[in-house]
Amino acid sequence: MGIMMNKGQVFLFGILLGALVLALAESLVVKRPPQKQGTCPPQRNKLAGSPFRCASLCTNDYKCDGDKKCCLDNCHKICKPPAKERQGVCPTLTVTSRNSSCYDFCTSDSECSEGSKCCESACGRTCTSTIKVKEGFCLQEQVLKCSASEANYCASDKNCYKDEKCCPKLCRMECQKPLTERAGICPPAPSNCTAFANKVCQSDKDCEILYKCCNTKCGNQRLCLKAVNVPTFFVFGPGIPVFPLNPNKP
Numbered sequence: 001m002g003i004m005m006n007k008g009q010v011f012l013f014g015i016l017l018g019a020l021v022l023a024l025a026e027s028l029v030v031k032r033p034p035q036k037q038g039t040c041p042p043q044r045n046k047l048a049g050s051p052f053r054c055a056s057l058c059t060n061d062y063k064c065d066g067d068k069k070c071c072l073d074n075c076h077k078i079c080k081p082p083a084k085e086r087q088g089v090c091p092t093l094t095v096t097s098r099n100s101s102c103y104d105f106c107t108s109d110s111e112c113s114e115g116s117k118c119c120e121s122a123c124g125r126t127c128t129s130t131i132k133v134k135e136g137f138c139l140q141e142q143v144l145k146c147s148a149s150e151a152n153y154c155a156s157d158k159n160c161y162k163d164e165k166c167c168p169k170l171c172r173m174e175c176q177k178p179l180t181e182r183a184g185i186c187p188p189a190p191s192n193c194t195a196f197a198n199k200v201c202q203s204d205k206d207c208e209i210l211y212k213c214c215n216t217k218c219g220n221q222r223l224c225l226k227a228v229n230v231p232t233f234f235v236f237g238p239g240i241p242v243f244p245l246n247p248n249k250p
Contacts, residue, residue, distance in 0.1 A: 038082025088130030136178025184227030
Protein backbone atom coordinates (compact mmCIF):
# COMPACT_ATOMS: atom_id res chain seq x y z
CA MET A 1 0.00 0.00 0.00
CA GLY A 2 1.59 3.31 -1.11
CA ILE A 3 2.13 6.28 1.17
CA MET A 4 -0.11 9.22 0.31
CA MET A 5 1.07 12.79 1.05
CA ASN A 6 -1.11 15.84 1.17
CA LYS A 7 -0.16 19.11 -0.55
CA GLY A 8 1.46 20.53 2.58
CA GLN A 9 3.70 17.50 2.97
CA VAL A 10 4.66 17.61 -0.71
CA PHE A 11 5.55 21.31 -0.40
CA LEU A 12 7.67 20.68 2.72
CA PHE A 13 9.40 17.73 1.06
CA GLY A 14 10.21 19.93 -1.94
CA ILE A 15 11.79 22.59 0.29
CA LEU A 16 13.90 20.01 2.13
CA LEU A 17 15.00 18.40 -1.13
CA GLY A 18 15.97 21.80 -2.58
CA ALA A 19 17.97 22.69 0.53
CA LEU A 20 19.77 19.34 0.34
CA VAL A 21 20.68 19.86 -3.33
CA LEU A 22 21.89 23.42 -2.61
CA ALA A 23 24.06 22.26 0.31
CA LEU A 24 25.53 19.49 -1.84
CA ALA A 25 26.32 21.94 -4.64
CA GLU A 26 28.07 24.35 -2.24
CA SER A 27 30.18 21.51 -0.84
CA LEU A 28 31.40 20.66 -4.35
CA VAL A 29 32.42 24.24 -5.16
CA VAL A 30 36.12 24.90 -4.48
CA LYS A 31 36.25 27.95 -2.27
CA ARG A 32 38.90 30.41 -3.39
CA PRO A 33 41.14 32.08 -0.82
CA PRO A 34 40.24 35.65 0.22
CA GLN A 35 43.40 36.96 -1.48
CA LYS A 36 45.70 35.96 -4.32
CA GLN A 37 49.24 34.84 -3.57
CA GLY A 38 51.96 37.43 -3.05
CA THR A 39 52.13 40.80 -1.34
CA CYS A 40 51.39 44.28 -2.63
CA PRO A 41 54.31 46.57 -3.54
CA PRO A 42 55.05 49.33 -0.99
CA GLN A 43 53.00 52.48 -1.37
CA ARG A 44 54.50 55.34 -3.35
CA ASN A 45 55.47 58.57 -1.63
CA LYS A 46 52.59 60.99 -1.24
CA LEU A 47 53.05 64.49 -2.60
CA ALA A 48 51.65 67.39 -0.63
CA GLY A 49 48.92 69.19 -2.54
CA SER A 50 48.61 66.41 -5.12
CA PRO A 51 45.97 67.31 -7.76
CA PHE A 52 44.85 63.68 -8.11
CA ARG A 53 41.57 62.63 -6.53
CA CYS A 54 41.39 59.41 -4.56
CA ALA A 55 39.98 56.56 -6.61
CA SER A 56 39.06 52.93 -5.95
CA LEU A 57 39.53 51.00 -9.17
CA CYS A 58 39.10 47.63 -7.43
CA THR A 59 37.59 46.22 -4.25
CA ASN A 60 39.44 42.88 -3.95
CA ASP A 61 42.14 40.82 -5.71
CA TYR A 62 39.60 39.03 -7.90
CA LYS A 63 38.59 42.29 -9.56
CA CYS A 64 42.11 42.38 -11.04
CA ASP A 65 43.40 40.48 -14.10
CA GLY A 66 45.81 37.56 -13.86
CA ASP A 67 48.00 37.54 -10.75
CA LYS A 68 47.48 41.24 -10.03
CA LYS A 69 46.31 42.25 -6.56
CA CYS A 70 44.07 45.06 -5.35
CA CYS A 71 46.56 47.27 -3.51
CA LEU A 72 46.34 50.40 -1.43
CA ASP A 73 48.49 53.20 -2.86
CA ASN A 74 48.08 56.16 -0.51
CA CYS A 75 44.35 56.93 -0.85
CA HIS A 76 43.93 54.91 -4.07
CA LYS A 77 43.03 51.23 -4.51
CA ILE A 78 44.43 49.97 -7.80
CA CYS A 79 45.45 46.68 -9.42
CA LYS A 80 49.18 45.99 -9.20
CA PRO A 81 51.38 42.95 -9.85
CA PRO A 82 52.64 41.36 -6.61
CA ALA A 83 55.99 42.62 -5.34
CA LYS A 84 59.00 40.84 -6.85
CA GLU A 85 62.78 41.30 -6.77
CA ARG A 86 64.50 40.77 -10.13
CA GLN A 87 68.10 39.77 -10.74
CA GLY A 88 70.57 42.44 -11.74
CA VAL A 89 71.62 45.65 -10.04
CA CYS A 90 70.59 49.28 -10.31
CA PRO A 91 73.01 51.86 -11.72
CA THR A 92 75.11 53.68 -9.11
CA LEU A 93 73.30 56.79 -7.89
CA THR A 94 75.60 59.79 -7.59
CA VAL A 95 73.01 62.01 -5.87
CA THR A 96 72.85 61.27 -2.13
CA SER A 97 69.88 63.46 -1.14
CA ARG A 98 66.33 62.86 -2.32
CA ASN A 99 64.10 65.68 -3.56
CA SER A 100 60.89 65.54 -1.51
CA SER A 101 58.90 67.05 -4.38
CA CYS A 102 59.65 64.05 -6.62
CA TYR A 103 57.15 61.25 -7.22
CA ASP A 104 57.81 57.50 -7.30
CA PHE A 105 56.77 55.87 -10.58
CA CYS A 106 57.34 52.41 -9.07
CA THR A 107 58.15 50.74 -5.76
CA SER A 108 58.80 47.16 -6.92
CA ASP A 109 60.60 45.51 -9.85
CA SER A 110 57.33 43.79 -10.78
CA GLU A 111 55.93 47.15 -11.92
CA CYS A 112 58.69 47.44 -14.54
CA SER A 113 59.11 45.70 -17.89
CA GLU A 114 61.45 42.71 -18.31
CA GLY A 115 65.10 43.73 -18.14
CA SER A 116 64.34 46.66 -15.84
CA LYS A 117 64.35 47.24 -12.09
CA CYS A 118 62.72 49.85 -9.87
CA CYS A 119 65.71 52.04 -8.94
CA GLU A 120 66.37 55.26 -7.09
CA SER A 121 66.99 58.22 -9.36
CA ALA A 122 67.79 61.88 -8.79
CA CYS A 123 64.04 62.44 -8.56
CA GLY A 124 62.14 59.49 -7.09
CA ARG A 125 62.11 55.79 -7.95
CA THR A 126 61.70 54.87 -11.62
CA CYS A 127 62.06 51.83 -13.91
CA THR A 128 65.66 51.60 -15.12
CA SER A 129 67.53 49.13 -17.33
CA THR A 130 69.48 46.73 -15.14
CA ILE A 131 73.22 46.19 -15.15
CA LYS A 132 74.12 42.57 -15.87
CA VAL A 133 75.79 40.80 -12.97
CA LYS A 134 78.61 38.43 -13.96
CA GLU A 135 78.87 34.91 -12.60
CA GLY A 136 80.83 34.24 -9.42
CA PHE A 137 81.22 35.77 -5.97
CA CYS A 138 83.38 38.40 -4.30
CA LEU A 139 85.63 37.39 -1.40
CA GLN A 140 84.57 40.52 0.49
CA GLU A 141 80.86 41.21 -0.04
CA GLN A 142 80.41 44.52 1.77
CA VAL A 143 82.44 47.74 1.57
CA LEU A 144 83.89 48.84 4.89
CA LYS A 145 83.11 52.29 6.26
CA CYS A 146 86.41 54.12 6.53
CA SER A 147 87.26 57.51 8.00
CA ALA A 148 89.00 58.59 4.79
CA SER A 149 87.04 58.19 1.55
CA GLU A 150 88.69 56.27 -1.28
CA ALA A 151 87.95 56.48 -5.00
CA ASN A 152 86.25 53.44 -6.53
CA TYR A 153 87.99 51.77 -9.47
CA CYS A 154 84.68 50.46 -10.83
CA ALA A 155 80.95 51.07 -10.42
CA SER A 156 79.59 47.75 -11.72
CA ASP A 157 80.67 44.50 -13.38
CA LYS A 158 80.42 46.11 -16.83
CA ASN A 159 83.46 48.25 -15.95
CA CYS A 160 85.60 45.12 -15.46
CA TYR A 161 87.61 43.14 -18.02
CA LYS A 162 86.17 39.86 -19.32
CA ASP A 163 84.97 37.70 -16.38
CA GLU A 164 86.24 39.99 -13.60
CA LYS A 165 83.68 41.37 -11.14
CA CYS A 166 83.43 44.74 -9.42
CA CYS A 167 84.03 43.74 -5.79
CA PRO A 168 84.54 45.49 -2.45
CA LYS A 169 88.21 45.79 -1.49
CA LEU A 170 88.27 47.17 2.03
CA CYS A 171 86.96 50.75 1.62
CA ARG A 172 86.60 50.89 -2.17
CA MET A 173 85.36 48.93 -5.18
CA GLU A 174 87.78 47.34 -7.66
CA CYS A 175 87.80 44.62 -10.35
CA GLN A 176 88.77 41.14 -9.14
CA LYS A 177 88.75 37.55 -10.31
CA PRO A 178 85.57 36.05 -8.81
CA LEU A 179 85.24 32.98 -6.61
CA THR A 180 83.23 30.07 -8.03
CA GLU A 181 81.27 29.78 -4.76
CA ARG A 182 80.58 32.08 -1.83
CA ALA A 183 83.34 32.38 0.77
CA GLY A 184 83.01 30.34 3.97
CA ILE A 185 81.64 26.89 4.68
CA CYS A 186 78.21 25.52 5.54
CA PRO A 187 77.26 25.20 9.23
CA PRO A 188 76.06 21.89 10.73
CA ALA A 189 72.78 20.76 9.17
CA PRO A 190 69.72 21.93 11.18
CA SER A 191 67.39 19.38 12.72
CA ASN A 192 64.29 21.62 12.36
CA CYS A 193 63.53 21.75 8.63
CA THR A 194 60.25 23.66 8.87
CA ALA A 195 62.01 26.76 10.21
CA PHE A 196 63.87 27.11 6.90
CA ALA A 197 61.01 26.27 4.52
CA ASN A 198 61.25 29.67 2.80
CA LYS A 199 64.99 29.42 2.10
CA VAL A 200 65.14 26.50 -0.34
CA CYS A 201 67.95 26.92 -2.90
CA GLN A 202 69.82 25.27 -5.74
CA SER A 203 73.14 27.14 -5.46
CA ASP A 204 74.82 29.96 -3.50
CA LYS A 205 73.49 32.57 -5.94
CA ASP A 206 69.96 31.85 -4.66
CA CYS A 207 70.99 33.06 -1.19
CA GLU A 208 71.58 36.54 0.20
CA ILE A 209 75.09 37.72 1.04
CA LEU A 210 76.91 35.84 3.83
CA TYR A 211 74.62 32.81 3.28
CA LYS A 212 75.46 29.58 1.44
CA CYS A 213 73.30 26.91 -0.20
CA CYS A 214 73.89 23.86 2.01
CA ASN A 215 72.94 20.19 2.09
CA THR A 216 70.61 19.27 4.95
CA LYS A 217 68.87 16.34 6.61
CA CYS A 218 65.57 17.53 5.12
CA GLY A 219 65.31 14.96 2.34
CA ASN A 220 66.91 16.23 -0.86
CA GLN A 221 66.34 19.88 0.00
CA ARG A 222 69.19 22.38 0.06
CA LEU A 223 68.70 25.44 2.25
CA CYS A 224 70.27 28.90 2.58
CA LEU A 225 72.21 28.92 5.86
CA LYS A 226 74.54 31.54 7.30
CA ALA A 227 78.10 30.64 6.36
CA VAL A 228 80.82 30.13 8.96
CA ASN A 229 84.59 30.66 8.66
CA VAL A 230 83.94 33.73 6.50
CA PRO A 231 87.00 36.02 6.22
CA THR A 232 86.49 39.23 8.19
CA PHE A 233 88.23 42.46 7.19
CA PHE A 234 89.35 45.25 9.52
CA VAL A 235 90.89 48.69 9.03
CA PHE A 236 93.15 49.88 11.85
CA GLY A 237 93.88 53.41 10.66
CA PRO A 238 95.39 55.58 7.90
CA GLY A 239 98.71 54.27 6.64
CA ILE A 240 98.45 51.09 8.73
CA PRO A 241 98.30 47.74 6.88
CA VAL A 242 94.93 46.05 6.65
CA PHE A 243 94.74 42.39 7.62
CA PRO A 244 92.07 39.85 6.63
CA LEU A 245 91.31 38.16 9.91
CA ASN A 246 89.23 35.08 10.58
CA PRO A 247 87.73 35.14 14.08
CA ASN A 248 86.86 31.44 13.82
CA LYS A 249 90.52 30.40 13.79
CA PRO A 250 93.10 30.89 16.57
